[in-house]
Structures are given as C-alpha cells and as structure tokens.
Amino acid sequence: LCITETCPSCSVTVLSDQFSPNTTSDVAAGMLIPHTYPDTPIHRQKQWFKETFTYLFAISNSAEASEAGIHLVSGWQIFKSTPKEELPFWSDIVLGFRPMSETELQKFPQHRFGQAFTTLKCDCPPYLLWLEKRLKATGTQMYTRKVADLWELHSEYDIVVNCTGIGAQQLVGDKQLFPVRGQVLKVYAPWVKQFIRDGDGLTYIYPGIHKVTLGGTREKGIWSLSPDAYTTRDIFDRCCSLEPSLQAAQDIKVKVGLRPSRQCVRLQTEVLSQGGVKLPVVHNYGHGAGGFSVHRGTAKEAAHLVEVCISALQGSSSRAKL
Ligand SMILES: Cc1cc2nc3c(=O)[nH]c(=O)nc-3n(C[C@H](O)[C@H](O)[C@H](O)COP(=O)(O)OP(=O)(O)OC[C@H]3O[C@@H](n4cnc5c(N)ncnc54)[C@H](O)[C@@H]3O)c2cc1C
Numbered sequence: 001l002c003i004t005e006t007c008p009s010c011s012v013t014v015l016s017d018q019f020s021p022n023t024t025s026d027v028a029a030g031m032l033i034p035h036t037y038p039d040t041p042i043h044r045q046k047q048w049f050k051e052t053f054t055y056l057f058a059i060s061n062s063a064e065a066s067e068a069g070i071h072l073v074s075g076w077q078i079f080k081s082t083p084k085e086e087l088p089f090w091s092d093i094v095l096g097f098r099p100m101s102e103t104e105l106q107k108f109p110q111h112r113f114g115q116a117f118t119t120l121k122c123d124c125p126p127y128l129l130w131l132e133k134r135l136k137a138t139g140t141q142m143y144t145r146k147v148a149d150l151w152e153l154h155s156e157y158d159i160v161v162n163c164t165g166i167g168a169q170q171l172v173g174d175k176q177l178f179p180v181r182g183q184v185l186k187v188y189a190p191w192v193k194q195f196i197r198d199g200d201g202l203t204y205i206y207p208g209i210h211k212v213t214l215g216g217t218r219e220k221g222i223w224s225l226s227p228d229a230y231t232t233r234d235i236f237d238r239c240c241s242l243e244p245s246l247q248a249a250q251d252i253k254v255k256v257g258l259r260p261s262r263q264c265v266r267l268q269t270e271v272l273s274q275g276g277v278k279l280p281v282v283h284n285y286g287h288g289a290g291g292f293s294v295h296r297g298t299a300k301e302a303a304h305l306v307e308v309c310i311s312a313l314q315g316s317s318s319r320a321k322l
C-alpha cells in the first residue's frame with residue numbers, strides 16, 4: 001500500500017502462499033507497544049513507531065475506525081520491581097504516559113511499579129482485510145503463490161519486495177532469523193475494557209472490539225504451530241491472577257504464531273546478480289514481537305527504497321538508450 005502511494009506510476013503485484021486469516025499477523029494481539037530491536041538505533045525505531053502511531057491514530061478518529069478494527073485502549077503495564085528504564089523511548093508517543101498511582105497499584109498486590117497510558121490496538125484480521133480492500137482499490141493484483149527462489153520472479157518483475165516474515169529463513173536462507181513461538185487465547189469478556197501487561201512480557205490482557213486477547217508465551221527456536229493444552233491453562237490462570245473477572249470469560253479460542261525474530265529488522269536493498277542479469281530486492285522482514293507497532297514506519301522506509309530502485313532502473317535504461 002505504501003508503494004502504491006509513494007510510487008503511483010508503478011504496477012504492484014502481491015504474491016503470497018497464505019493470506020488473512022492464515023498469517024502470523026492474524027494471530028497477533030496488534031497492540032502498539034514497541035519491542036526493542038537491539039541492533040537498530042533507537043531514533044530509527046522511534047521514528048517507525050511514531051509514523052505508525054500517527055497513521056493509526058488518524059484512522060481511529062475517522063469513520064473507517066470500526067471497519068479497520070483500530071481503536072484506542074487505556075491500561076497499565078505493571079512490574080514486580082521498578083525497571084531500569086522508567087521512561088521507555090516511546091513514552092512521549094503514546095498518550096498520557098504516567099506512573100501508576102498507589103490506588104491503581106492496589107489492584108495488583110504482586111506488583112510494585114506501573115505505567116499507565118493510552119495506546120492503539122489493531123484487531124488484526126479486520127485490519128488486514130481492510131488493508132487488502134484498499135490495496136485492491138488501487139488496482140493491485142493479488143495471487144496465491146509460494147515463491148521458492150527470488151530468481152523465479154526476475155523475468156516478470158523489475159523489483160522484488162521481500163516481506164515474507166519467518167518465511168524468509170527458507171526463502172533467502174537468513175540464519176539470523178529465528179521463530180519465537182507465541183500462543184494466545186481469544187476470549188469473549190466484553191466487560192474487560194483496560195489492557196494489563198506484565199512488564200516481563202509474558203502475561204497480557206488486551207481488549208479488542210469483539211474479543212480479548214490473553215497471552216502469552218515466548219518460545220525461542222520452536223516451530224510448532226499446534227496449540228498446547230497445558231499452555232492454554234497456564235495462560236488462562238496467569239491472566240486470571242491479574243484480572244480475576246476473566247474466570248467468567250466464554251468462547252475461548254487458541255491461536256499460535258511464529259514471531260519472525262532477528263536482532264534488527266532487515267530493511268535494506270540487495271541487488272542480486274546472475275550472469276550479468278540484476279534483480280533489485282528490497283527486504284522488509286524480521287519484525288519479531290513488534291511488527292504491528294512499527295509496520296507503517298518500516299513500510300514507508302521500504303517504499304522509499306523502492307523509489308530509489310526505480311530511479312536507478314530509469315537511469316540505467318536511459319543510459320542504455322544513449
Ligand atoms: C502471539 C503473538 C502476539 C503478537 N502480538 C503483537 C502485538 O501485540 N503487537 C505487535 O506489534 N506485534 C505483535 N506480534 C508480532 C507480529 O505478529 C509480527 O511482527 C508480524 O505479524 C510480522 O508480520 P509479517 O508481515 O512480517 O509476517 P507474516 O504475517 O507472517 O506475513 C508474511 C507473509 O509472507 C508469506 N510468505 C512467506 N514465505 C513465502 C514464500 N516463500 N512465498 C510466498 N509467500 C510467502 C506468508 O504466507 C505471509 O502471508 C505478535 C506475534 C505473535 C506470534
């Protein structure tokens with residue numbers, strides 16, 4: 001979508017072996033709370049988050065909000081001991097960030113410190129469908145196709161943009177990319193309005209428009225997409241210990257996804273070359289546990305890289321004509 005906006009004259013085709021609702025992005029809670037990428041400068045991560053927040057905040061204030069599944073949500077991030085970094089880098093981007101009051105903390109007797117703020121949440125399947133609808137309206141073609149090798153695309157396309165998430169491990173053999181398995185529950189509990197996140201990142205309660213997401217797990221290097229019944233019970237118990245009213249939750253569905261984790265998002269151009277033929281590839285994958293939080297910012301940067309590739313191709317074809 002960002003490419004169609006940045007480079008309106010180019011024709012875009014989306015190839016994917018799976019579309020919504022069968023992607024990792026459909027499993028995500030979709031909360032805008034960034035995860036830090038250790039090898040990416042903080043100012044760049046902050047810029048990605050800020051652009052994403054600003055973009056989604058505008059949608060949340062529009063008549064599209066409900067169809068797009070975007071809404072504001074207030075709540076608490078709580079800690080058993082005061083974290084080293086009391087003010088995370090994103091504290092001035094979310095709304096109304098402040099330390100929790102003593103009265104608020106009384107709700108969580110096991111926790112000593114907390115941060116209250118308002119952020120945005122994407123209800124992921126509706127948001128992905130809304131994006132697909134907007135993309136189709138630009139004339140973009142979408143085909144179900146598994147790409148085994150990027151070279152198979154060179155006769156059909158001038159530039160390839162690689163947004164394959166965990167699939168990039170196989171597609172481009174990226175050894176730095178690894179799965180972090182996450183299991184979550186989606187439950188019906190419409191009385192839960194505030195989000196609660198344990199600062200250790202393991203337990204969270206995220207109310208969406210129709211369902212509440214209860215999490216979670218972080219299992220490094222595990223590829224299994226099968227739900228685990230013991231883990232389901234454990235997640236439910238951990239969430240009930242933070243919000244006892246969840247005991248009355250109904251219609252519990254279990255989902256599993258593989259976070260495409262890396263020390264940094266791979267957001268760069270690579271020019272593949274074979275027998276004198278060149279194929280520019282813009283990579284944009286490896287968003288780990290924070291893909292929703294930075295998706296618009298990273299997509300805009302990828303679209304800019306595509307723009308640079310187009311200029312280079314136009315430059316080389318006019319030189320060839322000379
Ligand atoms: C349990 C869980 C909770 C999460 N919660 C949050 C959250 O609250 N906030 C947040 O910011 N992030 C969250 N995330 C992280 C977020 O889900 C990911 O960062 C994000 O979904 C990655 O998006 P992606 O588009 O790169 O990957 P995907 O959604 O996996 O999309 C990749 C696409 O590429 C296709 N593909 C792959 N290989 C090929 C190939 N060879 N040929 C053709 N197509 C291919 C796939 O079919 C898929 O359609 C969570 C993740 C999990 C697992």
Ligand SMILES: O=C([O-])CC(=O)C(=O)O
Nearest residue numbers: 029182201204216289290
């Ligand atoms: O950590 C969170 O708050 C939710 C999330 O992004 C994940 O489970 O990957």
